[in-house]
Amino acid sequence: MTLTYYLVLAAILFTIGAVGVLVRRNAIVVFMCVELMLNSVNLTLVTFARATGTIDGQIMAFFVMVVAAAEVVVGLAIIMSIYRTRRSASVDDANLLKY
């Protein structure tokens, strides 16, 4: 077993997250899929940090976590305010900009 296994696992997780974003309609679940994609990228960063023997990959993963936390806070607040006005958390219902 080599480090490649980790990278392939991260790629598969990323793909599952991306497919989830495309398939699911619930905005919160879509958000969770985005989180899964960020996590898989973190796994890649940590793996490459180990491969190259430098700590920088872990620092990047750390920053990704910080940005993800901030993004989740704002995103969930947006979902809540959309839910308050439209009584729905489905991404299909927020289409007012179309008209």
Place this chain on the structure above:
Amino acid sequence: MTETLGGGETVVFWVLGPIALAGALGMVLSRNAIHSALWLVNTMLALGVFYVVQEAPFLGAVQIIVYTGAIMILFLFVLMLVGRDSSDSVVETLRGQRVAAILLGFGFAGLVGAGIAEATRDLPAGGLGDEGGIGNIPAIAESLFTDYLLAFEVTSALLITAAVGAMVLAHIEREPGSRRTQKELSRARFLTSDQPQTHPGPGVFARANSVAVPAILPDGSRSEASLATGIEPEDPDEMPRPTGRRQLGSPDAALGTLDPAPLDGNDR
């Protein structure tokens, strides 16, 4: 040159890798949003163990604390606020979108996975040495506060912006006075209903639930035998004794708002 990893790590990978994959698939496939969140917690815990195994113990701890501890709880909070029953609709907005997305996923996974597997076949498992073990946190701190100092400072601006943004977005503006106070709500609840509360049991004439209130003998005096040992008899707050037609159990007597009897305790 291909370096193989240790046997213990192989076991960890083959146990936790399928668990992480199952968590991701379960998240996408489960109808209930809360089940999705729990599946995702599963995957994130597995990834946290992967970080620890891969010489990043600090990131592993942060993963478990921040992701599974904070972010997923935030997700669950919002799910509870938005309503658990807001599950997905089965209706496809665009025809064939699901099939197309799944085909795209297979293609993407095959392409990227094969590409990565081919490109990193000779990837050395160099390892971080001491920076991956005991010295992991000092190494991260040294790098974070020297090379990445600017990014670290900008992070603080990002976090404060996110906090303020969330407060602004989740804030509801109410006109002052448009919200009923607790007293008004209580009055509306008790004065309009036929039976505002449960009736006391037969023979009960309690006006306070404190153990310091002594029982009253038929002649009106206190019964010393009813007092618990070690408690000074005192006059705690009691409901006003109803007089006249304001009998016990009537809404007015329960609220004590109309014609309140004095609370001096001398009318026992």
